Amino acid sequence: MSHAVKAIRSAVAPGLGPKRDTILDAVLPVFGRFGFRKTTMEELADAAKLSKQGLYLHFSGKEEIFAACIEKYLTDSLAVVDAVLGGGEPLQERLIGAMDAWFGRHLETFHPQAFDVIETGTLMAPERTQYWKNAFRQRLTRAIAASREVKSSPACTAKDMAEVLFQCGLAWKESLVPRTEFRRELARAVRVCCRLEL
Amino acid sequence: MSHAVKAIRSAVAPGLGPKRDTILDAVLPVFGRFGFRKTTMEELADAAKLSKQGLYLHFSGKEEIFAACIEKYLTDSLAVVDAVLGGGEPLQERLIGAMDAWFGRHLETFHPQAFDVIETGTLMAPERTQYWKNAFRQRLTRAIAASREVKSSPACTAKDMAEVLFQCGLAWKESLVPRTEFRRELARAVRVCCRLEL
DNA sequence: ACTTGACCGAATGGGTAAAATTGGTCTAGT
DNA sequence: ACTAGACCAATTTTACCCATTCGGTCAAGT
Numbered sequence A, B: 001m002s003h004a005v006k007a008i009r010s011a012v013a014p015g016l017g018p019k020r021d022t023i024l025d026a027v028l029p030v031f032g033r034f035g036f037r038k039t040t041m042e043e044l045a046d047a048a049k050l051s052k053q054g055l056y057l058h059f060s061g062k063e064e065i066f067a068a069c070i071e072k073y074l075t076d077s078l079a080v081v082d083a084v085l086g087g088g089e090p091l092q093e094r095l096i097g098a099m100d101a102w103f104g105r106h107l108e109t110f111h112p113q114a115f116d117v118i119e120t121g122t123l124m125a126p127e128r129t130q131y132w133k134n135a136f137r138q139r140l141t142r143a144i145a146a147s148r149e150v151k152s153s154p155a156c157t158a159k160d161m162a163e164v165l166f167q168c169g170l171a172w173k174e175s176l177v178p179r180t181e182f183r184r185e186l187a188r189a190v191r192v193c194c195r196l197e198l
Numbered sequence C: 001a002c003t004t005g006a007c008c009g010a011a012t013g014g015g016t017a018a019a020a021t022t023g024g025t026c027t028a029g030t
Numbered sequence D: 001a002c003t004a005g006a007c008c009a010a011t012t013t014t015a016c017c018c019a020t021t022c023g024g025t026c027a028a029g030t
Helices: A003-012 A018-034 A041-047 A052-056 A062-085 A091-109 A116-124 A126-146 A158-173 A179-194 B003-012 B018-034 B041-047 B052-056 B062-085 B091-109 B116-124 B126-146 B158-173 B179-194
Strands: none
Touching (some): A018 A041, A018 A062, A041 A052, A062 A091, A091 A126, A116 A126, A158 A179, A158 B179, A179 B158, B041 B052, B041 B062, B062 B091, B062 B116, B062 B126, B091 B126, B091 B158, B091 B179, B116 B126, B126 B158, B158 B179
């Protein structure tokens, strides 16, 4: 299939129905367990309770499914992040919740053996990957900056704290512990970076 | 060669001369560039300016060279860490120097493609690996605890700061930036974690 | 709005056997 | 305290073939 046709399909098809989203939700765990390469179209179709051709009525191919899947995954995650950060809890709880919604969910979604999903994602759409990273860091920064619970200084601005927090979160790739324990590490990082009391 | 013979040689040979250390220093960059598996005994011998057989007069085999090499590498690194932390500079500079001597040196020593050195090390001697990690974290903790420049609290003890700092340092594996830039990230982490002004 | 099933070209994954490397040893020097 | 070089067993690499699989398409149904 030519690139032009692909572009048309993906430009016309999306957003038309909640069916796409249903498919993407069903498909995510498969990518998360086996990675991009080792996931077959049949497995995706089975997960979505569709035939192989049924899938092609919604997506132009494997790459588009994957891209849309990751896009939805991050969109959803960021929505949770926003919801948590916009909530009424103390900043500490909100930050921990946000970090857990982002990095913790990664940890739970992607099997250690299937981290090629990350590489594939950055390889297929590096600018999108950068966009999502920046989006999340921006949320952290704003939440910290807006809070009156934490005092910043020229040497330690809200952005500085957010960046360091983000850096700590990146450790999820190395982490071998379950999400609950990882969350405790995140809690400590939040406490230290933002000097929030218990 | 039997394990018994190996044990005898490695028990008798070490520490007898500075020659071993010279060899180990010469050999480290080779392991750092090609990893354990892809490094050949000939390359090691060439790097040490010895014949292959000359090497065997000092070490019982590839594994012993590697183990001793890593051991010396970490010993040296920790010595630098101790020297820096024990110096007269303000805590901030000392911590940055210590983090750079540890993680920054890793970044510079081990080629991204040769990270199998880490796995091999933890696989061959997991207890030693754990020992060195703990040793470094301990140094950080003590330096922070001993300083009057940083005030701790029950929610943010010296150990907490050290742990988070360590977690930030682990990002070196993901880092694609040169050591100088990585050092700036470390500096920010130190500032934030210990609330040290500029 | 789907399913079924056949189909294609390309990529992939065994399986294998020859060829090259490698870690390590031995001997004979100097 | 080394080097030179032959040497071995074991592993690794390479090349090749074959079967399978996979992504994607097409035609015909319901």
